[in-house]
Amino acid sequence: MSELRKDPVINRWVITLDDKSFKPQTDSKIPSNLKVLDNTCALCPGNEEKTGKTIFSVNEPDGIWKVRVIPNNHPYLTVETQLKRKGVGIFDVISGTGANEIIVDTPLHNVDFDKMDTSMVVDVIKTYKDRIMDLKNDTRLEYVLIFKNRGIRAGSNSPHLHSQLMALPVVPKKVTEEMEASKEYFYFKKRCVYCDLLENELQMKERVVKETEHFVTIAPFASQTPFEMWIVPKAHASHFHKMSESEAADMAYILKDSVTRLNKALNYPSYNYMIHTTPLKQPDQDHYHWHLEIMPRVKSIAGFEWGSGFYINPTLPEDAADFMRRV
Ligand SMILES: [Zn+2]
Ligand SMILES: [Zn+2]
Ligand SMILES: [Zn+2]
Secondary structure: EEEEEOOOOOOOOEEOOOOOOOOOOOOOOOOOOOOOOOOOOOOOOHHHHHHHOOEEEOOOOOOOOEEEEEEEEOOOEEEOOOOOOOEEEEEEEEEEOOOEEEEEEEEEEEEEEHHOOHHHHHHHHHHHHHHHHHHHOOOOOEEEEEEEEHHHHHOOOOOEEEEEEEEOOOOHHHHHHHHHHHHHHHHHOOOOOOHHHHHHHHOOOOOOOEOOOOOEEEOOOOOOOOOOOEEEEEOOOOOOHHOHHHHHHHHHHHHHHHHHHHHHHHHHHEEEEEEEEOOOOOOOOOOOOOEEEEEOOOOOOHHHHHHHHEEEEOOOOOHHHHHHOOO
């Protein structure tokens, strides 16, 4: 039996069905036979000079790096490019001003968060915060999108665990859509839609994957893809980078937990995640609530999705949540 589900934040419909014959596409899963150090990998320790200057790092007391931020070797956007806006006929153009950085999450070549100590994941979260706070000083920039491509189906050719950052002179459309929709909800109800959503999910329990002191992982009601998860702070917060130390530690714990469950449930699938937070120049917002979205790449996007903006999800989010709670 199928149904159309509407995302409670933005007006996106998903066709949800319970298709037991659906086989998640994990053909390009992360190889399990990797070495701890690979001399041919540009992200591995020992090859630092191949990747150019270190923008930021978290180091051991002896100076060896634990997390390292480097420029993308073929950056799409650079801070050296002067910001210029122009009109060409009816078209608008902005120069490629921004930043495109690689965050090497660990010196170990063969791990994901599930094999790392929580303290190592804390260093990654702190690096995300630190990079946002640094790039915020460049007043030409409007947004810093932090994301991860893991595995070939998710757009990454390197098995070495890394995140990415794109600093942009504009606010991404997805974030604008979420902000406008949540503003409208707030206008009528005087409440944050994400806070309401969490309260509802914590009462119902059926889509909650994990709850910690400060965070909840849920399988969203209108999940676009099987085993999609959102990590949402329980207390209202609009800026990711304003998280406290204890919240960052808890965030690392629940992120590791979610990735571990995903890897167990689907045997190391390709996945993306991205952090949606309030744009750099905007003050705290009562209506917008930052979150991290995890998208396993186990189903192809086809013509219907491209043409309609709808998604078809063959796995009920309630079943996915139940499965991930138990793995
Ligand atoms: Zn490596
Ligand atoms: Zn909220
Ligand atoms: Zn979002």
